[in-house]
Amino acid sequence: MNYFFNAPDDVVDQGLSSLARIAPIRCSERDSGVRLVIHSGHDNNQVAVLSGGGAGHEPAHAGFVGQGMLTGAIVGDLFASPSVEAVLAAIRQTCGEAGCLLIVKNYTGDRLNFGLAAEKAAREGYQVRSVLVADDISLPEAVQARGLAGTVLVHKIAGYHAAQGADLDTVADAAQHAADNLCSIGIALSSATLPGQDREPRSPELGLGIHNEPGVAEVDPSDAADAVRMVLEPLLAKADARFGDQASFVVLLNNLGGCSTQEIGVLLDECLAQLPRDRVAAIVVPAPLMTSINMHGFSLTLMPADNDILEALRAPVSAVAWPGLRDITTAETFAPSLTDRKPPGGGARDEQRAQWLQVAIAALIDARQELDDLDAKTGDGDTGSTFADGAKAIRQALEDDALSTGDDAMLADEIGDILSLEMGGSSGVLLSILFTATAVALREGATAADALARGADKMQEYGGAQRGDRTLLDALLPAIGALQDSQSLAEVAKAARAGADETAEIAQAGAGRSAYVRDDALSGVIDPGAEAVARVWEALASG
């Protein structure tokens, strides 16, 4: 299974049936032999705007049915025009006194079937006008241009005027004007795969239709910028010839089906970079609008923008798939407010505390190899190195006289900052959280013990580990508990050691580095983080 389909024959009907659950539409009964999608709220006093064609271009055309856009869509099989009878039934369903406009993409099948339906409808007394969309600029002059994604702009403009209550001629003339002012061209890195088929996709091509027919030329773009250039050069040349080289455009970047959001972002950036700033008035939010199933490509459409067209394209609609028009703005930037690297250590000094720090630092540096060895049994073997790096960074700060050893809160902050910058890894951030949160609590008046407890709370909150998860918390939390109980440093160290030793008996780890390790690999091995914490307190107690 390579694609999320059921039976290939069900693709079109399932798409319509799901759309009918979320869009303001009604569908013709599934066994009726035709596929009509009609706006539930259509006001018969307004001009009906109908379009359609083969399926495989979703969200076109059914996704554009709704207030302010299409009154109805007539849907064929994949890449096959709907029948004359289907188009005629759609006209009967929607066309009142105000008449009906057919918007037809310029493919022989659509032109003929919609055309005959229009004639038959006229015979039945319906007022019908048709507009043919032929926006493709890739074919030679002698050959009739095809209808591409620009058709969606004609839907929107016609739907706008119909919703305003304009008469048939006004709606049709506006649609014709739109159709006469469209230039489109597509490019793809690989062709479409039809449901149920698994043909090797073709190579990159320029000048594609939307029915997987081969493009006008095989191309070999070197990157996204090059692909956009291949599309924009002939497009701008044609548009300049038709509309003058001062014209400012509405741009439509259509995902032919297979481009990722990230690719569309890059392509849009290239389009806006390569198009002169004053040539772009507004843009339809890039989206899959007129797709060729999963074709990995895009098409670009340019349409000269005037106020009437912009107003018509801006008006809100209830159709599900219209992504909206956006003005093009200059990309505003700002200078972010980053932390001043001001020299720390602006507070008081205290020799006793500096001494304690040196003891703890020495303990961690001495334990480096043992801790790495412990870690290697269950992890990547760098706990000792990481802790030693942090310890060395603090020793350096002491040597630089950059620690406020006489001010608990400032000292905790300074240590927190050093650890987040110099220690690295998750442990560095976690210990930085411990010290930073401790500093906040100290400033709020907490005792040292309670402040450390608050810091440890934050470690648990952000780190996600709790006591019993085989992390340094298993030694740290008992030690802090003993401190809060005002026990001696020796008792504190004993509590930390007991907690660390217990980690050797914890088989199941719920968070932290051991969470993904097999239980039998953990048995009998002390967590190296907890061991580090115990070593620090033992050193302080005996130091």
Add this chain to the structure above:
Amino acid sequence: MNYFFNAPDDVVDQGLSSLARIAPIRCSERDSGVRLVIHSGHDNNQVAVLSGGGAGHEPAHAGFVGQGMLTGAIVGDLFASPSVEAVLAAIRQTCGEAGCLLIVKNYTGDRLNFGLAAEKAAREGYQVRSVLVADDISLPEAVQARGLAGTVLVHKIAGYHAAQGADLDTVADAAQHAADNLCSIGIALSSATLPGQDREPRSPELGLGIHNEPGVAEVDPSDAADAVRMVLEPLLAKADARFGDQASFVVLLNNLGGCSTQEIGVLLDECLAQLPRDRVAAIVVPAPLMTSINMHGFSLTLMPADNDILEALRAPVSAVAWPGLRDITTAETFAPSLTDRKPPGGGARDEQRAQWLQVAIAALIDARQELDDLDAKTGDGDTGSTFADGAKAIRQALEDDALSTGDDAMLADEIGDILSLEMGGSSGVLLSILFTATAVALREGATAADALARGADKMQEYGGAQRGDRTLLDALLPAIGALQDSQSLAEVAKAARAGADETAEIAQAGAGRSAYVRDDALSGVIDPGAEAVARVWEALASG
């Protein structure tokens, strides 16, 4: 070149730079070392709602920045958490007296970096609260759940309350409530391809994260229905256990990046078919919301719906990528008004005209092989057969006494209907257009010659061919011209023949079947359609 990227390192910045041209956002300067996307219109008196994480999930998170949703997004490298410094800078940029909410997906890197930033911000006096989103239900109980696409619903709900002017605790509590009420799980047919890499994608997997890490289980869905079942069964089981089996949900169907519009239509249909009707309250319009680059898969999220949540999700936003919430409706259908196959031939009879028809019919049936042979020189060799089929159908109608030979308009209509139903091909539709439009003109009082001229106009309009394009028009138009000049039938036949013969000299064909044929293949060959028309008039003249 397999993907529309430039240098892999530019993907993230180009996406943001293009977004900044169409969205109400400002970005941090590109060389600032951090990537911040801030809502230009942010009101500092409102709570700032920030989110972010690694890139590669576009449109998340920057696409959701705008009025009513995120105040800002902090963007890392592809699949890599942004730095503590970046998060802190975003807080400084947006957080006023009202405070700031951080919405964090539950991945270690994000949790720690956003966590430490929150603590540092608190130290600087900012009021900051954090909400962790962990909606993935695919991992074992012991392992912390990851944050998936449900995060977007938390963005929307928090943004709604912030825009309402709620205080930080209200916004954060609403976001926490949302985060506590999410269940998500993903499935993919193939894994993501990172820009610049070209690794073989992995096989179908269930229970994916969004960083291309392997899923919880390899699976082998047989079709789209099966894939949806694999996702919905554990999802509903978990949701029922947590929220009760009566809960009605908001459904979010997230395109992980590589699904076509057609596939999403089928998947949505399956979801809505497999979920009990009364369990679905509303749905976010399916879209790529939290992607994993081009991963060919989807995730489903369920969130119990209450009125507050629906109101928050319904509110409009100015963010580019929020696709809107839609109520789920019953799919309404209607019986299309198809043409009654009423027995034709309700008008008068005229023996002379019946005679003429028989002559024309015989001429076409006799010419079958010759016309096929002519066609085979430049086309698919079936013109004679197609015309003979049409002729036989009309002969059958004559034999059934089903033609109103005594009423020109009715007769033209009847012939038009028979040709559109029985003749097949483009020619059948084209000739049906000729006769149907002729009938309309006759009813409006035109002479037979003028009515035929009007019919031929419509053929040109819908068929796209004109005189000189090597089609049957090259014989038909001169014949009609002679009729309009009231010339004898012999003169009419002579005009048709001259027109037909001229097609042998037309090298360049602009429309019709010869448009795509090499010029040298056309030289000296009469167009078989034109030949058919000449034969009919010649038979009538001599008959």
